[in-house]
Amino acid sequence: MRGLQVSLNQTQKIRLQRALEKIDSFSSKSNPNASVTVADTIPVNFEDGVLKGHGTSELDGEVVATLCGVVERVNKLVYVRTLRARYKPEIGDIIVGRVIEVAPKRWRLEINFSQDAVLMLSSMNLPDGIQRRRTAVDELNMRSIFEENDVVCAEVRGFQHDGSLHLQARSQKYGKLERGQLLTVSPYLVKRRKQHFHHIEQYGIDLILGCNGFIWVGEHVEARDDMIVEDQVSTSEQQNATPNRYPASLEEQERTYTPLETRQNICRTANAVRVLSTLGFSINVEVIMEMVNLSSSLNLNIHEMLGAEFCVLVAEGEAERRSLKKKKG
Amino acid sequence: MLVFSCHRLVWNLEQTAGDKLEEGENGVKSSCPLCPRRHMCYNGRDKGSRSRQGMVGLSIGEQHFIQGGIAQDLRSDGRKRLTYRPISVETGNIPQANGSARVKIGATDVIASVKAELGKPSPFQPDKGKVSIYVDCSPTAAPIFEGRGGDELSAELSSALQRCLLGGKSGAGAGIDLSSLSIVEGKICWDLYIDGLVVSSDGNLLDALGAAIKAALSNTGIPKVHVAASAPDGQPEVDVSDEEFLQFDTSVVPVIVTLTKVGRHYIVDATSEEESQMSSAISVSINRQGRICGLTKRGGAGLDPSVILDMISVAKHVSEQLMNKLDSEISAAEACEEES
Numbered sequence: 232m233r234g235l236q237v238s239l240n241q242t243q244k245i246r247l248q249r250a251l252e253k254i255d256s257f258s259s260k261s262n263p264n265a266s267v268t269v270a271d272t273i274p275v276n277f278e279d280g281v282l283k284g285h286g287t288s289e290l291d292g293e294v295v296a297t298l299c300g301v302v303e304r305v306n307k308l309v310y311v312r313t314l315r316a317r318y319k320p321e322i323g324d325i326i327v328g329r330v331i332e333v334a335p336k337r338w339r340l341e342i343n344f345s346q347d348a349v350l351m352l353s354s355m356n357l358p359d360g361i362q363r364r365r366t367a368v369d370e371l372n373m374r375s376i377f378e379e380n381d382v383v384c385a386e387v388r389g390f391q392h393d394g395s396l397h398l399q400a401r402s403q404k405y406g407k408l409e410r411g412q413l414l415t416v417s418p419y420l421v422k423r424r425k426q427h428f429h430h431i432e433q434y435g436i437d438l439i440l441g442c443n444g445f446i447w448v449g450e451h452v453e454a455r456d457d458m459i460v461e462d463q464v465s466t467s468e469q470q471n472a473t474p475n476r477y478p479a480s481l482e483e484q485e486r487t488y489t490p491l492e493t494r495q496n497i498c499r500t501a502n503a504v505r506v507l508s509t510l511g512f513s514i515n516v517e518v519i520m521e522m523v524n525l526s527s528s529l530n531l532n533i534h535e536m537l538g539a540e541f542c543v544l545v546a547e548g549e550a551e552r553r554s555l556k557k558k559k560g
Numbered sequence: 561m562l563v564f565s566c567h568r569l570v571w572n573l574e575q576t577a578g579d580k581l582e583e584g585e586n587g588v589k590s591s592c593p594l595c596p597r598r599h600m601c602y603n604g605r606d607k608g609s610r611s612r613q614g615m616v617g618l619s620i621g622e623q624h625f626i627q628g629g630i631a632q633d634l635r636s637d638g639r640k641r642l643t644y645r646p647i648s649v650e651t652g653n654i655p656q657a658n659g660s661a662r663v664k665i666g667a668t669d670v671i672a673s674v675k676a677e678l679g680k681p682s683p684f685q686p687d688k689g690k691v692s693i694y695v696d697c698s699p700t701a702a703p704i705f706e707g708r709g710g711d712e713l714s715a716e717l718s719s720a721l722q723r724c725l726l727g728g729k730s731g732a733g734a735g736i737d738l739s740s741l742s743i744v745e746g747k748i749c750w751d752l753y754i755d756g757l758v759v760s761s762d763g764n765l766l767d768a769l770g771a772a773i774k775a776a777l778s779n780t781g782i783p784k785v786h787v788a789a790s791a792p793d794g795q796p797e798v799d800v801s802d803e804e805f806l807q808f809d810t811s812v813v814p815v816i817v818t819l820t821k822v823g824r825h826y827i828v829d830a831t832s833e834e835e836s837q838m839s840s841a842i843s844v845s846i847n848r849q850g851r852i853c854g855l856t857k858r859g860g861a862g863l864d865p866s867v868i869l870d871m872i873s874v875a876k877h878v879s880e881q882l883m884n885k886l887d888s889e890i891s892a893a894e895a896c897e898e899e900s
Binding site for chain 2: 407411412413489499536
């Protein structure tokens with residue numbers, strides 16, 4: 232993601248420096264052999280017979296790190312895990328991706344990984360909801376489900392033998408994302424949690440934190456139950472047409488725009504994510520909501536959230552929060 | 561009703577007659593010249609439906625969201641329609657040049673440098689110096705700029721800047737005072753070579769380049785010359801001083817304001833996502849006295865003349881704030897440079 236250019240004046244620079252130093256001092260230094268830089272020797276007990284993993288190399292009889300990161304040990308395997316690595320998918324991850332190609336019986340999605348992910352037609356719920364074998368007609372109508380450049384939310388189903396990813400979008404909460412904006416942050420800022428879908432009721436917005444660093448902020452859309460739609464085929468046919476095709480004329484378009492209040496909340500949340508990404512803090516829903524509340528309580532213009540003063544306030548707030556957490560436990 | 565539907569109609573309002581279309585233009589260009597798309601990749605390779613890290617496409621839902629935001633006066637990052645992103649200016653980045661500046665508007669990052677060399681004035685205008693402006697789009701800004709991919713955009717920006725800052729063919733309406741560059745009339749003058757480099761591109765390149773050139777010119781020091789007596793028809797001897805410099809007078813250099821029309825509304829300082837949704841855009845260069853020094857239109861959609869006049873008046877209004885902001889940033893940057 233292109234970084235925010237935040238120009239700080241002298242006092243702001245000093246305050247930010249102090250807050251970041253305070254946060255550093257709270258970070259846990261559990262193992263003494265934790266972090267290494269390139270060419271650091273990794274302390275290893277040679278009698279055990281050590282397996283040298285990624286990021287290590289043998290030099291003059293010693294195990295030496297070739298990357299900057301944290302040393303991890305699993306039984307006899309010793310490897311260096313980098314902190315700012317490319318996104319590393321695991322089965323069950325919720326990700327947000329963008330369709331780049333519609334291929335025979337599958338869609339290819341870009342997910343900020345070294346390869347494109349594949350979403351098979353059979354891993355996707357059909358619009359009419361019936362479980363059936365996909366026919367040739369379904370294949371020809373793939374574009375009516377997802378087109379190029381659509382933003383899609385899915386789950387990692389597994390890996391192919393060549394390392395590429397397979398996704399599935401079988402549940403109602405997965406699928407096409409519209410009426411909102413997509414933000415890109417570094418993948419290491421989004422930690423794996425139990426919940427990645429957040430419906431913020433008081434603002435009426437959906438917040439989806441993709442593990443691959445794509446974050447979707449948009450208007451809340453109720454997950455439609457396809458079985459009910461089947462019963463009301465005649466009335467629903469008209470309704471089905473409109474969500475997918477945006478009206479052509481300008482007046483009709485204006486009627487379907489997101490209401491202003493929701494849009495303000497969406498923009499505030501998006502700006503909160505941008506600021507967190509610039510400062511390099513972990514992104515989770517509690518921090519985002521706190522920042523949105525902070526900005527509303529200060530009566531800041533939404534655009535001023537991207538300014539220098541708010542950045543420094545956020546850093547100081549984070550330092551406070553970590554010091555409180557440290558005092559508790 | 562007269563509708564301007566040429567892809568680029570370039571005016572200089574200080575002249576009485578409008579300029580003809582430049583030679584070599586046949587009007588058949590892509591509909592959005594400053595947003596290069598796949599077919600403008602001149603490397604000969606088709607990079608697929610989009611370039612990997614460069615201009616990603618937007619889904620219909622996202623486009624709708626952006627258009628809705630502009631209609632409701634609340635853009636994706638919370639700005640109003642006529643608000644600029646934060647502008648930061650640094651001067652003196654390139655010590656070997658006579659003047660240089662780096663301007664960042666949001667994520668757009670451009671560098672401008674000014675180099676002065678002795679040259680011979682053109683026979684049609686013996687009492688004026690010469691200025692040439694050239695812009696280069698670096699491949700670090702976008703992968704499509706690699707090789708010859710950025711050539712068309714560079715040529716666009718260079719010619720737009722020349723129109724906006726140098727006035728028409730007769731030299732009328734120039735933002736830069738060319739007579740101050742003359743040393744010996746008809747024999748020796750200063751040639752200014754202004755180079756722009758696009759380091760990172762996130763929309764609104766023309767405004768950023770205009771601001772960078774203005775900052776670079778205010779940072780420019782032209783060496784003082786002593787002209788020795790010479791033979792009546794020979795070249796005069798000039799002695800270029802190493803220590804004494806003349807500061808360039810930049811109070812008349814205009815700023816460029818680009819107004820992008822999306823739907824029914826105009827926005828200032830569009831990001832590259834918003835520029836992909838534009839129907840047309842007008843770039844106006846306005847100087848401190850509120851007079852227009854140049855006007856460029858791009859984009860495939862036609863514009864009614866009343867709309868153009870409306871956009872010009874909006875641009876004039878915006879240019880006052882932009883001019884003040886730029887002047888304060890430039891003086892802050894110069895003060896910063898003197899300290900260090």
